Amino acid sequence: MRLQMKKLMYSCECIVILSIIVSLITVHIWKCPSTASVTDESKPLPPESFDKSRLGGVSLTNEDLHKQMGDDSNTFMRARDTKVYKPLYPGSFDKSRLGGVSLTNEDLHIQMEDDPNTFMRDFKKPNSTIQVLCWVLTSPTRLKNSIHVKNTWARRCDQLLFFSSETNSKFPTIGLPVPEGHDKLSEKTFSALEYMYNHYLNQADWFLKADDDTYVIMENLKLFLSGKSPNDLVYYGHHFNALVKQGFHSGGAGYVISKAALKKFGDFGKKNCNNGGVGEDVEIGKCFEKLGVEAGKSVDSQGRSRFHCFHPELHVVGQYPSWYFEYDTYHAKMGERSMSDSAISFHYITPSNMYMLEYFIYHLHVHQAEVK
Amino acid sequence: MRARQRRWRHETEVLSFIIKVGLYCSLVVTGYLIGAVFQNDPNVSIYNKIDVSANGDWIQINKGDEEKPSNSPSVLCWIATAPQFLQNRASHVKSTWGKRCDKTLYFSSVTNTTFGAVGLNVTEGREHLTAKSQEAFRHIYNNYFNDYDWFLKADDNTYVIVENLKYFLSGKDKNEPIYFGHHFQSIIEGGYTSGGAGYVLSKEALRRLAEKGDDKILCRQDGGAEDVEIGTCLHNLGVTVGYSHDESGRSLFHCFDPISHLVGRYPEWYKKFDAAGAQKGKAYMGNDAISFHYVKPMDMYLFDYFLYHVKVH
Secondary structure, eight states, X not given: OHHHXXXXXXHHHHHHHHHHHHHHHHHHHHHHHHHHHHHOTTSOOSGGGSOGGGOOOSSOOHHHHHHXXXXXXXXXXXXXHHXXXXXXXXXXXXXXXXXXXOOOHHHXXXXXXXXXXXXXXXXXXXOOSSOEEEEEEOOGGGHHHXXXXXXXXXXXXXXXXXXXXXXXXXXXXXXXXXXXXGGGHHHHHHHHHHHHHHHTGGGOSEXXXXXXXXXXXXXXXXXXXXXXXXXXXXXXXXXXXXXXXXOEEOSTTOEEEEHXXXXXXXXXXXXXXXXXXXXXXXXXXXXXXXHTXXXXXXXXXXXXXXXXXXXXXXXXXXXXXXXXXXXXXXXXXXXXXXXXXXXXXXXXXOHHXXXXXXXXXXXXXXXXXXXX | OHHHHHHHHHHHHHHHHHHHHHHHHHHHHHHHHHHHHHHTOHHHHHXXXXXXXXXXXXXXXXXXXXXXXXXXXXXXXXXXXXXXXXXXXXXXXXHTGGGXXXXXXXXXXXXXXXXXXXXXXXXXXXXXXXXXXXXXXXXXHHHHGGGOSEEEEEETTOEEOHHHHHHHHTTSOTTSSEEEESEEOSSSTTOEEOSTXXXXXXXXXXXXXXXXXTOTTTSOOSSSOHHHHHHHHHHHTTOEEOOOBOTTSXXXXXXXXXXHHHHTOOOHHHHHHBTTOOOOSGGGBOTTOOEESSOOXXXXXXXXXXXXXOOOO
8 A cells, every 4th residue: 555655646746747847848938039139149239230321311212213203294294395304313413412211112012001000090081171182193003102192191182083094993093095105194184184074073172183102281281272262263283484374383293173173174175275295284284274274372471382393302402403493483492491381292202201201290299398 | 585675665765755856956946047037028028018009199290399398307419420420410410400409519539619529539430439428428427417417319310309308208317327218128138228219318327327437347448339338338337228118118219210110121130139029110109209310411301391390280
């Protein structure tokens, strides 16, 4: 009996010890990954090996800028038509002053699309007394840029339409019977206007045109429009004093058309307006002038611009292309004080900059005269 | 035969008893070691416990007023710069956020009275940044200690929202041996803060650093990575890294420019060093963010414009 008891005790002890050892090993393995980083002193120190030139600020790299200005069908193409065109090659910029995170669209797409911290969730739609329909010209190959418009500022539009040469029900885009191409842009624009006249005329008070690299602060647009009537024959944007007698508005900076103006276009414009020109914004300008639609002014009471043709940094620095000095109605001012506090739009905004602007404008704020 | 059997049995009993005792002791020792290892990561567990909800409140920007509230702490800022960077980097700090600190000093290796840069007795270069910091802090202690509550160090490519820094510090005790900044969890026990993202010392922390920082055993006087060496020095003097996120657990001091943090474009080392796990996206970035690093000079004006001028109605 004694022997049996002893054997029993002995085997019990063995089992207990084994189970303790097993559980400790399991806990130790689970804990292992983060302990390594604390106690392992052979990790390389940070910045030495790290190529800082890849990082930088919020502005465009010269490649981005060149590519976008090369692609731009609005102002630069028109400039080519009428005068000796000096393209904005990298040499004309002081490269050390611009920088940018060189993200490809693929990077951004991968990082943003299924991101649980998506920008989609957290925003508040601005005042809805004034209804604004936003319409953006895009193309099948540029949907990957347009998605970032959709994810950021365009969420604040009451209605949002994307026009392309193909219908895409998933995105969604509306297919217009106009082929892609820089020389087809004014035709595409007129076609889009006609479409909206036929289907959306009564669904909004104002119709904002933007490019897929335009960033718009919708609240400030609505504030600006609150003193205007959609029954006036008028459109607003960044005004150029050239080519059209009353001037015209830059396409890239975005322009907003009143309901009455759209109706006038729908009723009379198709017959009267020339479809074929290269600069879409110039052709719209000429068309509207014929229809009696005024190219309204939009600077604030201190003469500061609301709609902007370029990236905000370029307006701060003032390194404008030469044609801008002649076209701009307000003499191509520069510096942060040339831009209104109620700024509405900026152009040549890369996708990553759109997210940056969202963060700066709608999240990051400065505590004034507050303590905890 | 029987006697031998009895003896053998007796020996095995003794032997098994010894084995048991040995095993139990080793288990206790292992348990203690693991417990000690758990305690080595206080910082990681602090940041991980905070629930970061995707709370992206829409906030109205207030226009930049220059008034100071009466009970907000006073902050002295010093910028680490160099003769070759005065014009194309430090001058832009001076025109933008530099003027919002209660006092801003620009430290270089050469005095420049036109610009207002203080020359320290150090050689220029990355290998001598530790010496520059040590000297700068001593200079500040000797000349300005009594006049300010907190002391911020930043680079000439750091952008700081000074009002948010003051807001962050307003509930904190300047007489505690503590400092705040972007928290790295590695190399030193308790971690250290990134130099480039800016770090801010309490009055007590500065006092200890300046009075005892010349002890060559406790503090490396030059060489190495500046933030690691200053961090080690402070640690050896009993100064700890404070919790440097906001109440919701979102980051305030940032090692990189805003876009890199928004999209998570980080180098590999950052993912291991960051005490909060190298999160990305604006849900993890504070609305009261204090600093960004690697900011190009022209972008400082851009940030100023969006933070202090643009209003959203």
